[in-house]
Amino acid sequence: MSTDPDKQLVIRCRAAIVWKPGGSFSIEEVEVAPPKAKEVRIKIVATALCGTEMKMLKNKNLQHQHYPIIMGHEGAGIVESVGEGVSTVKAGDKVITLFLPQCGECTSCLNSAGNFCIKFKQGETHLMSDGTSRFTCKGKPVYHFGNTSTFSEYTVMNEISVTKIDAAAPLEKVFLVSCGFSTGYGGAINTAKVTPGSTCAVFGLGGVGLSVIMGCKAAGAARIIAVDINKDKFEKAKEVGATECINPQDYEKPIQEVLFDLTGDGVDFSFEVIGNPETVAAALASCHESHGVCVIIGLVTGVQLNISGHLFFSGRTLKGSVYGGWKGRDGASKLVSDYMAKKINLDALITHTLNFDKINEAVELMKTGKCVRCVLLL
Secondary structure: OOOOHHHOOOEEEEEEEEOOOOOOOEEEEEEEOOOOOOEEEEEEEEEEOOHHHHHHHHOOOOOOOOOOEEOOOEEEEEEEEEOOOOOOOOOOOEEEEOOOOOOOOOHHHHOOOOOOOHHHHHHHHOOOOOOOOOEEEOOEEEEOOOOOOOOEOEEEEEHHHEEEOOOOOOHHHHHHHHOHHHHHHHHHHHHHOOOOOOEEEEEOOOHHHHHHHHHHHHOOOOEEEEEOOOHHHHHHHHHHOOOEEEOHHHOOOOHHHHHHHHHOOOEOEEEEOOOOHHHHHHHHHOEOOOOOEEEEOOOOOOOOOOOOOHHHHOOOEEEEOOHHHOOHHHHHHHHHHHHHOOOOOOHHHEEEEEEHHHHHHHHHHHHHOOOOEEEEEO
16 A cells, blocks of 8 residues: 555544533544554554543543544554555554554653653644644544544554554454553553562552552562442452452541551552542552552542652652553553463453444443443444
8 A cells, every 4th residue: 555645545434523521422424634754544443441531521621622532542453554654564564552652762762761752742732743633524623632542443643652563463352452451550560560479559440450450460469459439349359369359438447547457567559540639648648658659540630639748758659650661662562462472361351342333332331330441343
């Protein structure tokens, strides 16, 4: 297939558009322009709602977002065509879409300890690198989302946000590597560096929280305490590795005091996977006072954390984590290879499957708390 955008055609396909803050998804016909230089046009095969989209749909006051918009950042597909200068993928390749790019040139990409590629900020404009959109609907431009926009049968992304994977990989499974699984699993393995025999507490038992539990188990943690106010999530948490589950609403004491009572000295590692400032403070306070490490994995933006400085005096550590500390393209490729080698289990995170046009039903399923991930097949 030609890489000359002048010889490629606009594709008409279905996409789920949110037209205004707090709105629901509307399945519309959109036009997807050909990829420009260093861009890739992808046929999305599998995608899903993540906590980020759920927060955006719930919060009508997110004035910084741009509308209309095509959301979606957890996905996998097949390259349809490539723009000029693309060298790492070609038409027909199976790929993972990445909200976190890996340019390979910035200080984060070149630092072995960093993964927050500077090009991530391009996604905050909700447009491509040239300041324009590749989507139009009813004659109007539609904004991109998270460097990805996977809630469309076809999308256009920068090459640095796409990674080629094993041709035999089942896209309806490995798409989880594009966000949820990698973020949680890597948060335990890479960011916290959970140690064998340690005690861990995981606050929030959605798909990412369950992936944290998997990471803690893989690292050899002896005790993994799962914390959530929804007891319906406990069975799945134990299935993937939690040794015990507790509901803060069952106690009169603050949850950090409960965890100190259960462990004697606090946990070695705690993970906040909700994005609630109050839970962040509780997670930090439940750590061992001299060497405890708390990792914020939930999306905490636009708010101030109210944390006592006294908690840090004795040696506690509070860390942030994005995409589980993995470098975007390298990490996704490795994790897919690990799945193919049966080193990790993604299947346990998939509880429902629906056709793409049922995306609003998937939203309702996610709200029940009984759905970890609902695969949307395009």
